[in-house]
Each structure stands twice: as structure tokens, then as C-alpha cells.
Amino acid sequence: MRQLYILDTNLRRNGKHMAEEQIIPISKFNKLKKSTSKKVTISVQNITVSYNGKIAVDNISMNINQNEVTALIGPSGCGKSTFIRCLNRMNDVIENCTIEGKIILNGINIYNPEVDIVKLRTNIGMVFQKPNPFPKSIYDNIIYAPKLHGLVSNKSESDDLVEKSLTEAGLFNEVKDRLNDSGTSLSGGQQQRLCIARAIAINPSVILMDEPCSALDPIASAIIEELIDTLKKKITIIIVTHNMQQAARVSEKTAFFHLGKLIEFSDTSTIFTNPKQKRTLGYITGRFG
Amino acid sequence: MSSIINNDILSPISSKRTRKEKLFKICGLSAIIFALSMLIILFITIFSKGYSAFYQTRIKLNINFNEELIDPTGAREITTLNTADYSKLISQSLFKFLNIDKNHPKSSEIKSLISYNSFLTLRDRVLNDPLIIGKTVKINLIASDDVDQMIKGNISLNISEENRKISDFQIEAINKLKSDGAILTVFNKTLFTKSDSREPEVSGVLGAIIGSFYCLFVAVCISVPIGVFAAIFLQEFAKKNKITDFIEININNLAAVPSIVFGLLGLSVFINFFHLPRSSPIVGGLVLALMSLPTIVIVTRASLLAVPDTIRDGAIALGASKMQAIFNQVLPLATPGICTGVIIALARALGETAPLLMIGMIAFIPDTPIAITDPATALPAQIFMWADHPERAFVERTSAAILILLSFLIVMNATAIYIRHKFEKKW
Structure with missing residues (x-):
């Protein structure tokens, strides 16, 4: 039966x-559960987000594993970005946005009113769709957050941290001679890597990437994808993408969203070769979305 | 069918459309030409009337500092030196130069060739250096405004003597002085070193410039912090609801309130209620601050709005609090826009006359203000008052004061444009 x-x-x-x-x-569900032998970093439980009473993300539950890349795919307006912004409470700054449900990070519900939102965001970094370096020097872009959180106390520590972050983001060799140039003077791909370097400078355990390559050309995208591959050894990455090939290339797990609902969440290989839901199949084969 | 399409392409409709476009372009161009020509006419009129006020006629005289007249006792007491009749020294020297007897029936006409206030120049010389007494020194004395105007050619000599500001006898004397090289034309330093006076030749705009500067200083100190922080709060922190909507509408309305109303407010609140000194730059500054506050709030909000949300998101995602994100990242980016807006608001305040009318800053104030509570006037108020005087010499001074005010305004606006171009960040 x-x-x-x-x-x-x-x-x-x-x-x-x-x-x-x-x-x-249920058999599938159990299998899915077994396959998640890795440690769960974030456990999303029944998250519902609504703007002015209009539901944008509808009752989503999923577990995100440590040191894995989880890709969120789905057509525009399906709630991927809203969902990813819930994970570091970026939606808090939006008025008339109500969030129900729990997101458990290291055993703590991040929507607990006692949670220090600053500490949360240092733990969960974020990279945005459009590269958004501050119009300051490359150096200042990196060092802004560490200074803010008191992670560096003197110039040599700052220099080391800037170099380390830029190296990890694969940008150091390209910009080492012009650290005082404006961050906005870099190319789009470099700007995006600067934003990644900026995010990893405060040593987060999770980085959220909201369509990080949508404004970049294929070569710059490929560099970012390589970077994601390197970073996942240390950091859990959740990436929203419109590019299904990209999701297939970089991620271990893929979640398909449609109309605010999580339709299917499983291993990337399963999603792209043997999806269980008709809508997933329709989307990945390009029949809608 | 195909012939219809071909006809369509070549139909007169498209040429009609081109004509309309051309007509519109011509209309726009002529509007610009009209505006520019009006501006040019304005500048030419003001400049042609005002430039002559920047130089001044002086009369070079050998003044004999006669000890018998100044200090017959030789005690050199300050009171004696202060009260001595220095005018007599001048008239003696003039009469000697022109070979006129001091009992000549028209001798008073000759005396009035030299500015009435010139005895002060001699007194100051003596007080500074009493050793000058007994010596004969060449001094350039300021000529009276009528002589000045005649030398500048502003007085027509063709009209009959009784309708003329200057008599035939005086003209004769002036011509003699001229032929002997005693009439000099020098840069009008007085205009910048003296305050208002009843005598046009010794009146200047220094007091008005200082008054305006104090007013602006008070206005900046009050309106910039209040306006900028109010705008930051309204734009970034306040919840959007009916109350903030109401405040926003009212700030926009406030920007359109006639400035005289702010003057009335200043009169009733600052002078009658708080008993701040009348005619003082502190009250003027407060009124101008209130007047420029709405503009500063509106401009600051617009500048903050122009900073893309991605910058806020970027800072917040790095763990900055909302306040840190705004003060560390957003505000620096909005600063060039805010500066531009503040300078333009202040330039407007600098040229404002109506509110000063109500708080007594349009008054004859010959002293140069020292403190912000001293009675003072402002540049536009000075222009307004000088424009009221009948003397020909005040007409050119009015235009000169307008030129000075305009140059201040141009400098301020140029600074605003420079800041905008130099520091504005693009995304």
C-alpha cells in the first residue's frame, strides 16, 4: 500500500x-531524510511571509545542510528572494511584512525576539542580485563590517584581514595594487566578488546569494561559480538562481518554488533528471516559468 | 493595396508632423532666447548703472595742520584734539588753493565741495600721530557726492543753474581744481569699509554684508541640523502612516508660504514673546532658518531617496544596524545633494527682504554690527533702502550693492554646482 x-x-x-x-x-520522504546524513545548519519550519496580508511565501519547511550549496529555483515572483531574505531577517526592514513560523539556526529560532539581529547577520552573510559595493575604496568596503563589529583592532590586522578576504574571494591578485580605488570602479564580476569578500570578512557560517550572477556575463558567472565551489568547504551557501544550468552545476540540493510554495526539494541530480512533480518537470524543461 | 501603402508613406501627414515638430522646436528656442535676452538686459542695466560706484572722486589738498587752530596751548590733550575744528583746516586750504577770500559770499558753496565727513579723516590722522601738527601734508579728501557725480558726468551742465545740484561757481572751482591736477579718481574703498550713512560718498555696504553674514550664520546653525535630521528621521525611520503623510504635506506647503509671513512670525514670537533684540541678526537668522527649513527637509529627503536601496541592504546584511547603515553608508552618499540643496536654500535666504522688513532690519543703521545681537541690516535690505533715496549718488550705489549681492549669489550657486559635479556618486 x-x-x-x-x-x-x-x-x-x-x-x-x-x-x-x-x-x-512517505517512502520518498524517508529516503530524503536518510540522505541528509550531513549536519543540518538551518531548519526552516512552516515559514509564511505576507506583505500587506498578501501571501508571498506559503508555509515552507526545509532543512539546509552544512557545507552544501542549496539552490532555489523557480519562475519570477515565486517567493525565492522573499524566502532567502527571511533567513537573515532582511525582511525586517520592510514595512507591512509579517513572518510566521520558525527558522532554527544552531538550535535557536532566529525569529525569537531575544535574538541579536546584528549577531545573526554576522553569522549569515548575504550577496545581492546587483553588485552593491559601497562607493568607497576596495579596502574600506572589506573593512567596514569587521570594524563595525570590532573584529580588528589595528592597521596590520586590518591589512591582513583585507588580504585574506580578497584572496578567499579570488580577487586579491586583480586588485592588490589598487586597494584604494573605488569599489565601483571594478567590473561587474569583480564587484560581485568584492561583495562576496566583504561578506566573508566577518567569517559567517552561511552565505545567502540572491541571483548573484544575473547581472554578469558568462565568464564572470563561471568565476563566481568556481568561487562558490571553493567556499562551500567552509561555508554553507544558499543560492537563488534563474539559471538552471547554474543550479545543476553548483548545488547539492535544489528546491523548486512556485507561487510561493515549495514544490519539490531534493538532491540536485534527482530534481534535474527525475523530478517527482509535474510542475518541476515543466519548469526545468522550459514549459513554463 | 500596395499603392495605398506607398501613398501613405509619402502622404502629406508626415510632413505636417515634421512641421509641428519644427514649430515646437522654434517655440522652445525662442522662449530660451527671450529669457536669455531679458537676463542680459537686466545685467547690462545694473552693471551700466552700478559700475561707476566702484570708483570715487577725491580732491588732493595741501592741508596745513595749523597748531593755533588745533591745539593752541600745545598740551596735546585728547579732548582738545578731539574737539578741534578740523573743517576749518580744510576750508582754509581750499580757499588758499582757489584764491578765494573766506568772506566771499559764496564761500559755503566751496566748502561743500569736500565731503562733510572729511574732518573725521583729519582728526584720525592727528589722533594717530600728534606730531603731524604744525606740518603741511598732502591728503586726498573724499569729494562730496555732487562733485563726484559731476566728474562722472551724471549731472547735465546744460540745464539752468537753479535746477542743477551744482552751481556755476562750484563748476568753475572744480574746473580749476581739475586743471591743477587736484581731482583724482580712485577705487572706492569706502564702499567696502564703511556702513550706511546719510552722505552717499561715505556710505558703504560693510555693515550690510556683516549683517547678512551673521543672519546666514545663525540660519545655518539652526536650519541645517534640524532640517537634515528631521529629513533623515522622516525618510528613513518614521513609519509611513497618516501622521507622517500629514507632516510631509505640511512641510511641502510650508515651502510655499510667503516669506513675509515668516517675518510676522519672527516679530510676534522672537521679538514680542522671547524679547530678543529688534533689528538684530539673531532674529533675522532665526526667521531665515524657519524659512529655509522646509526646503532643506525636502532636498535632504530627495537626496536620501536617490541613494539606492542596495546600499542600505548591503550594510544591513553585513550586520550594521539601521542607524549605522544610514549614518555610515547612506548619509555620506547623500551629502553632496544635501550640500547643494542647503547652499541653494541659503542663497535664497540671503536675497530675502520681506521677512526682514517685519523684524526691523530695514532701518538706517550706520554702525557696523559686532555681535549677532547688535542692530544690523542686510544686503537686500540695504538695497531696498538706498533705492528709496533721491540722491543721484545713491542710485549708482544701489546698483553696486545689487552687483555685490548678485556676485555672492553667483558664488554660492557655483559652489553648489561644483559640489554636485565633484562629489556626486553614480551607480
Whole structure:
């Protein structure tokens, strides 16, 4: 007999949300669970985000493993960006945005009012769609956050940290002679790597990347992808991307979002070769989205 | 079918459209030409009327500092030196030069060739250096405004004597002085070193410039911090609700309130209620601060709005608090825009006359203000008052003061443009 595991939240909400593809065979679910032998860094539990009462992210639960790349794919407006911004509470600055549910990071719910949002964001860095270096020198871009958090106390420590961060981001050799040039004078790909260097300067355990390559050419994108591959040894990466080849190349796990719902979340190879849901298949084969 | 399409392409409609476009271009161009020509006419008028005020006629005389007249006792006491009749020294020297008897019936006309205030020059010389007494020294004395105007050719000599500011006898004397090389034309230093006076030849704009400077100083100290921080709060921190909407609408309305209303407010609040001194730059500055506050708030908000959200997100994602993100990253980027707006708001305040009218800064104040509580006037107020005087010499001084005010405004606006071009960041 085919056992069914039904996402309990759909029942709780209302019946009409129960579509066929939201019913996942329990055997599959168990297998999925077994395969996650790695340590879970972030556990998302029933997150619902709404703007002015309009639901943007609908009841999503997923576990994100340590030192893995998790890709979020889906058509525009499906809630990927909203979801990723929940993970370091970037949505807090948006007015009329309400968030329900729990996100557990290292055993602590980050939406607990006692959580220090500054510490959270030093732990979970973020890289944005459009490279957004501050219009200051490359050096100042990197050192801004460490100074803010008191991670460096003197000039030589600062110099070391800038060099280390830029090296890890694979940018040091390109900019070592012009650290005092404006960050905005770099090319798009370099700017994005500067933003990554800026994020890793404060030693986060997770980096969220919201379509980091969408404004870059294929060569710059390839460099960023290589960088992601190197970084994941130390850092857990969650990446939103529109580029399915990119998701397939860089990620271990892929989540497919559609209309604010998590349709399918599984190993990247499974998603791209043998998706369980019709909508996933439709999206990855380019039939919609 | 195809012939219709061909006809369509060559139809007169498209040429009609081109004509319309041409017409629009001509209209726009002529509007610009009209505006520019008006500006040029304005500048030419002011400059042609005002440039002559920047030089001044002086009369070079050999003044004999006669000891018998100044200090017959030889005690050199300050009171004696202070009260001596220095005018007599001047008239004696003049009469000697022109070979006129001091009892000549028209001798008073000759005396009035030299500025009435010239005895002060001699007194200051003596007080500075009493050893000058008994010597004969060549001194360039300021000519009276009528002589000045005649030398500058502003007085027509063709009209009859009784309708003329200057008599035939005086003209004769002036011509004699001229032929002997005693009439000099020098740069009008007085205009920049003296304050208002009833005598045009010794009046200057120094007091008005200092008054304006004090007013602006007070206005900057008050309106910039209040305006900028109010704008930062409204733009970045305040929740968008009905109250903030109401405040925003009212700030925009406030920017359109006639400036005389701010003057009335200053009169009733600062002078009548807080009893701050009347005619003082502190009150003027407060009124101008209130007047420029809405402009500064609006400009600051616009500059903050122009900083892309990605900068805020970038800082916040690095663990900066909202306040740190705004003060460390957003505000520095908005600063060039804010500076530009502040300078333009202050340039407007510098040229403002109406609010000063209500708080008594439009007054005859011959003293140069020292403190911000001293009675003072401001440049536009000085222009307004001089424009009221009937003397021909004040007409050119009015234009000269306008030129000075305009040059201040041009410098301020040029600074604003420079800051905008130099420091504005592009994304």
C-alpha cells in the first residue's frame, strides 16, 4: 500500500491547497531524510511571509545542510528572494511584512525576539542580485563590517584581514595594487566578488546569494561559480538562481518554488533528471516559468 | 493595396508632423532666447548703472595742520584734539588753493565741495600721530557726492543753474581744481569699509554684508541640523502612516508660504514673546532658518531617496544596524545633494527682504554690527533702502550693492554646482 505523507500545513490551512503534487510518498520522504546524513545548519519550519496580508511565501519547511550549496529555483515572483531574505531577517526592514513560523539556526529560532539581529547577520552573510559595493575604496568596503563589529583592532590586522578576504574571494591578485580605488570602479564580476569578500570578512557560517550572477556575463558567472565551489568547504551557501544550468552545476540540493510554495526539494541530480512533480518537470524543461 | 501603402508613406501627414515638430522646436528656442535676452538686459542695466560706484572722486589738498587752530596751548590733550575744528583746516586750504577770500559770499558753496565727513579723516590722522601738527601734508579728501557725480558726468551742465545740484561757481572751482591736477579718481574703498550713512560718498555696504553674514550664520546653525535630521528621521525611520503623510504635506506647503509671513512670525514670537533684540541678526537668522527649513527637509529627503536601496541592504546584511547603515553608508552618499540643496536654500535666504522688513532690519543703521545681537541690516535690505533715496549718488550705489549681492549669489550657486559635479556618486 502506498503510504502518503501529507504536508500537514496544507491541511491546516485549507483544503483547496491540497494539490496532487504536494503529496509526497512517505517512502520518498524517508529516503530524503536518510540522505541528509550531513549536519543540518538551518531548519526552516512552516515559514509564511505576507506583505500587506498578501501571501508571498506559503508555509515552507526545509532543512539546509552544512557545507552544501542549496539552490532555489523557480519562475519570477515565486517567493525565492522573499524566502532567502527571511533567513537573515532582511525582511525586517520592510514595512507591512509579517513572518510566521520558525527558522532554527544552531538550535535557536532566529525569529525569537531575544535574538541579536546584528549577531545573526554576522553569522549569515548575504550577496545581492546587483553588485552593491559601497562607493568607497576596495579596502574600506572589506573593512567596514569587521570594524563595525570590532573584529580588528589595528592597521596590520586590518591589512591582513583585507588580504585574506580578497584572496578567499579570488580577487586579491586583480586588485592588490589598487586597494584604494573605488569599489565601483571594478567590473561587474569583480564587484560581485568584492561583495562576496566583504561578506566573508566577518567569517559567517552561511552565505545567502540572491541571483548573484544575473547581472554578469558568462565568464564572470563561471568565476563566481568556481568561487562558490571553493567556499562551500567552509561555508554553507544558499543560492537563488534563474539559471538552471547554474543550479545543476553548483548545488547539492535544489528546491523548486512556485507561487510561493515549495514544490519539490531534493538532491540536485534527482530534481534535474527525475523530478517527482509535474510542475518541476515543466519548469526545468522550459514549459513554463 | 500596395499603392495605398506607398501613398501613405509619402502622404502629406508626415510632413505636417515634421512641421509641428519644427514649430515646437522654434517655440522652445525662442522662449530660451527671450529669457536669455531679458537676463542680459537686466545685467547690462545694473552693471551700466552700478559700475561707476566702484570708483570715487577725491580732491588732493595741501592741508596745513595749523597748531593755533588745533591745539593752541600745545598740551596735546585728547579732548582738545578731539574737539578741534578740523573743517576749518580744510576750508582754509581750499580757499588758499582757489584764491578765494573766506568772506566771499559764496564761500559755503566751496566748502561743500569736500565731503562733510572729511574732518573725521583729519582728526584720525592727528589722533594717530600728534606730531603731524604744525606740518603741511598732502591728503586726498573724499569729494562730496555732487562733485563726484559731476566728474562722472551724471549731472547735465546744460540745464539752468537753479535746477542743477551744482552751481556755476562750484563748476568753475572744480574746473580749476581739475586743471591743477587736484581731482583724482580712485577705487572706492569706502564702499567696502564703511556702513550706511546719510552722505552717499561715505556710505558703504560693510555693515550690510556683516549683517547678512551673521543672519546666514545663525540660519545655518539652526536650519541645517534640524532640517537634515528631521529629513533623515522622516525618510528613513518614521513609519509611513497618516501622521507622517500629514507632516510631509505640511512641510511641502510650508515651502510655499510667503516669506513675509515668516517675518510676522519672527516679530510676534522672537521679538514680542522671547524679547530678543529688534533689528538684530539673531532674529533675522532665526526667521531665515524657519524659512529655509522646509526646503532643506525636502532636498535632504530627495537626496536620501536617490541613494539606492542596495546600499542600505548591503550594510544591513553585513550586520550594521539601521542607524549605522544610514549614518555610515547612506548619509555620506547623500551629502553632496544635501550640500547643494542647503547652499541653494541659503542663497535664497540671503536675497530675502520681506521677512526682514517685519523684524526691523530695514532701518538706517550706520554702525557696523559686532555681535549677532547688535542692530544690523542686510544686503537686500540695504538695497531696498538706498533705492528709496533721491540722491543721484545713491542710485549708482544701489546698483553696486545689487552687483555685490548678485556676485555672492553667483558664488554660492557655483559652489553648489561644483559640489554636485565633484562629489556626486553614480551607480
